[in-house]
Amino acid sequence: MNFKSLFSLVLIALSLTVFGQRKIETTFIVDGECDMCKKRIEGALDTKGIIFSEWDVDKKQLFVAYKPKKISIDEIHERINSVGHDTERSLAPDSIYEGIHHCCRYRATVSPHMMEAPSDTLSDDAPRHIRSHE
Numbered sequence: 001m002n003f004k005s006l007f008s009l010v011l012i013a014l015s016l017t018v019f020g021q022r023k024i025e026t027t028f029i030v031d032g033e034c035d036m037c038k039k040r041i042e043g044a045l046d047t048k049g050i051i052f053s054e055w056d057v058d059k060k061q062l063f064v065a066y067k068p069k070k071i072s073i074d075e076i077h078e079r080i081n082s083v084g085h086d087t088e089r090s091l092a093p094d095s096i097y098e099g100i101h102h103c104c105r106y107r108a109t110v111s112p113h114m115m116e117a118p119s120d121t122l123s124d125d126a127p128r129h130i131r132s133h134e
Helices: 004-018 035-044 073-081
Strands: 022-029 049-054 061-066
Touching: 035 049, 035 073, 061 073
Parallel strands: none
Antiparallel strands: 022 061, 049 061
16 A cells, blocks of 8 residues: 555545534524523524524523533533523522622513512603513
């Protein structure tokens, strides 16, 4: 076998190893509210093994293409949870969720004392969505 043939075989074997790795594409729900959430969620997946990720703000769906030999689906969910976002599989720790910006909070828990603005600040004629606040 000459050098050219040997080099060609090595090159083919290397390309099969690099490009032949299996890729998985999946879509799942990730809670969030805005473009800051999108940046945080997608930023959490800027890591080895993730080929592509995109979170749809309106649909709350995350599309991920990844290499399972480099990162597992459980690790993907954990990375998202670690920046304060719940997924359909797991929840972000409360301590991390509480640290995200107030406009990014998506959990439906409102304290009773936060329901209405003080009566001396708004007219009773103001629409309810204006009278309520965080």
